[in-house]
Amino acid sequence: MLDVKKIKYRKSISRRLIFYIVAFSSVITLMITAYQLVQDYFYGVGEIKDQMQQIEALSMSGLTHSLWNLYDVQIKNQLNDLIQLPNLHYLEIRFNKDIIASVGEDSHERTLSQVIPMFYQQYNENIFIGELYIVASLDEVYNSIYDKALVILISNAIKTTLVSTFIFFLFQYIVTRHLIAISEYLQRLSPENMNKRLSLKRKFCHDELNQVVSSINELSKNLQEKTVSKQYVEAIISSVNNSLIVVDSEHTIKKINYATCALLGYEENELIGKNVFDFLSHDRKHTFNNQEYQSKEIECTYLTKSGVKVPVLLSLSQFTTEPNNTTGYVLIARDITEQKLSEAKLLDYNEKLTSSNHELKLLQEQLIHSAKMVSIGQVTSGLAHEINQPLGSIQLNTELIYSIVQEDGSITKNDIDPIYKKVSKQINRITKIIQHLKIFTRDDTVTELEKTNFITLIDESLVLFSQGFSLNKINLVKNFEKKIPHIECNKIHIEQLITNILSNAEHALEGTNNKTIIIRLYMKESYLCMEIEDNGHGISPENLSKIFDPFFTTKQVGKGTGLGMSISYGIAQSHNGTLTVRSLLGSGTCFTLSLPIKQVDKKEISQKSILQEYSNEGAINR
Numbered sequence: 001m002l003d004v005k006k007i008k009y010r011k012s013i014s015r016r017l018i019f020y021i022v023a024f025s026s027v028i029t030l031m032i033t034a035y036q037l038v039q040d041y042f043y044g045v046g047e048i049k050d051q052m053q054q055i056e057a058l059s060m061s062g063l064t065h066s067l068w069n070l071y072d073v074q075i076k077n078q079l080n081d082l083i084q085l086p087n088l089h090y091l092e093i094r095f096n097k098d099i100i101a102s103v104g105e106d107s108h109e110r111t112l113s114q115v116i117p118m119f120y121q122q123y124n125e126n127i128f129i130g131e132l133y134i135v136a137s138l139d140e141v142y143n144s145i146y147d148k149a150l151v152i153l154i155s156n157a158i159k160t161t162l163v164s165t166f167i168f169f170l171f172q173y174i175v176t177r178h179l180i181a182i183s184e185y186l187q188r189l190s191p192e193n194m195n196k197r198l199s200l201k202r203k204f205c206h207d208e209l210n211q212v213v214s215s216i217n218e219l220s221k222n223l224q225e226k227t228v229s230k231q232y233v234e235a236i237i238s239s240v241n242n243s244l245i246v247v248d249s250e251h252t253i254k255k256i257n258y259a260t261c262a263l264l265g266y267e268e269n270e271l272i273g274k275n276v277f278d279f280l281s282h283d284r285k286h287t288f289n290n291q292e293y294q295s296k297e298i299e300c301t302y303l304t305k306s307g308v309k310v311p312v313l314l315s316l317s318q319f320t321t322e323p324n325n326t327t328g329y330v331l332i333a334r335d336i337t338e339q340k341l342s343e344a345k346l347l348d349y350n351e352k353l354t355s356s357n358h359e360l361k362l363l364q365e366q367l368i369h370s371a372k373m374v375s376i377g378q379v380t381s382g383l384a385h386e387i388n389q390p391l392g393s394i395q396l397n398t399e400l401i402y403s404i405v406q407e408d409g410s411i412t413k414n415d416i417d418p419i420y421k422k423v424s425k426q427i428n429r430i431t432k433i434i435q436h437l438k439i440f441t442r443d444d445t446v447t448e449l450e451k452t453n454f455i456t457l458i459d460e461s462l463v464l465f466s467q468g469f470s471l472n473k474i475n476l477v478k479n480f481e482k483k484i485p486h487i488e489c490n491k492i493h494i495e496q497l498i499t500n501i502l503s504n505a506e507h508a509l510e511g512t513n514n515k516t517i518i519i520r521l522y523m524k525e526s527y528l529c530m531e532i533e534d535n536g537h538g539i540s541p542e543n544l545s546k547i548f549d550p551f552f553t554t555k556q557v558g559k560g561t562g563l564g565m566s567i568s569y570g571i572a573q574s575h576n577g578t579l580t581v582r583s584l585l586g587s588g589t590c591f592t593l594s595l596p597i598k599q600v601d602k603k604e605i606s607q608k609s610i611l612q613e614y615s616n617e618g619a620i621n622r
Helices: 013-058 060-069 072-083 139-188 208-226 230-239 258-264 282-289 337-380 383-407 413-441 454-462 466-471 491-508 564-574 607-617
Strands: 088-095 098-104 111-122 125-137 243-248 253-256 298-303 309-321 326-335 450-452 475-480 487-489 516-524 527-534 578-584 588-596
Touching: 013 060, 013 111, 013 125, 013 139, 060 072, 060 111, 060 125, 072 088, 072 098, 139 208, 243 258, 258 298, 258 326, 309 337, 383 413, 450 454, 450 491, 454 475, 454 491, 454 516, 454 527, 487 491, 487 588, 491 516, 491 527, 491 564, 491 588, 564 578, 564 588
Parallel strands: 475 516
Antiparallel strands: 088 098, 088 125, 111 125, 243 253, 243 326, 298 309, 309 326, 450 487, 516 527, 527 588, 578 588
């Protein structure tokens, strides 16, 4: 680095500054001096011309009179008097190129001449009698200009020298010495003494030097925060837990950390200078020159001093150092022995988990089927009563026909017609019950959404409950709004949901008085809402929060699977709807189903996916 104190004057900024000042001052001085001398020249010439005009105005009358009267002596005397005037060098009176009289010598080079015509006035007539030729010398004008130019140049030279000297020392004091101080500070600046701030020996002033000092101090502060010393870097490398190896372009090890020695079982001096491929699996050698492998971690093997192969995850980074553009590589390896063991255990666990999941899916399908069979068992418990009544009516009317035939051999159409109508009505009733039971029990693994009359759907669901409600003296109340639109839904699934809620309501009314089930149907914005309310035993608060949980039931062992309400909740979720419950112990329970009128995302709804969808949504959302 150049020592600023040893810079010679001819190379300094001060010299160039003085040179530019002197050159500029000289040019300006010459221009101003030239302008002043030109003005003085024209002023001197103007004075001589004024003198000639005065001769014309004051002396021409006497000279004309003497010339007319041919007073030679008088003309001579008058010319001698005129030539005594300053700067006049030669006077001559001539007529038609003939010299009548002359005074002085007409041999000077720097002259100014003028010819004045001479007229004599007689009888109001101007008579030309000759002309006066005047020659004036410019020597005094030039001498005055020379003297003045010399004075101006000398004075300006002295002034420029004094000003330049003053500016030189002033620049040295104000700028140069501070630049030297700044340079010395920057030469001493290093990571170890960056906390020392630059300060100039001068009064504080908000100028450019202060701005430079502030910028250097700010730079020093930033470097102190961002630059680390060699010892600091060494400490960082040593503290890295993973193996770190620095190699050159020939794959020779130049630097390692403690973790590398601990992993390979070597001392540091045993590894420095060795080829890295003495310890690294050779099948990965191509990665050093492959940009693809330099951007990601790769698995390879380290060979320890004892011959043990250690699996590691290696990341490779290339670097280039200045000024020789030396290329090297940084290898960071992480021991993945434990990870490999864990992966093997995890693989074995995944295989067992896959097998368990398969068994669980089979069990889930069996449970769903079991829950449906329970629902079917519950709704078919009163099926005998539903069918026995029309069968009894058919038997009674059949016996009536037989009695009529025995008593009267001839039977008319009018005799048999009312009996036929009664029998046909009861047969249709049995057929309707059996058809609905077939629909309810058919395979509904996958069923598409369809537009459904919800009122009809409720009525069809009640077919299997009418006889049971009648025997148990349950009062059914329907409260439907007048205009109920058709909705898009899975008819079988929704009917299963309604059946589950009605079955629970019927069970909740056991042992109570004034048994009532109310079904409400109304619109709320773009949703169709159905409420099924009973005045049964109600649900306790601790059980109310678990009512939709799978396998939760308040029924006796063997009378319920605990899947009915969880499946119903999943059906509502699969239809982008909600199923909620409110209850007060001893006062009854009300289930509310809300379904969108139109499904935005039409899809097939699988019965097997209902519990899975319910578990994904989470019962917490209810």
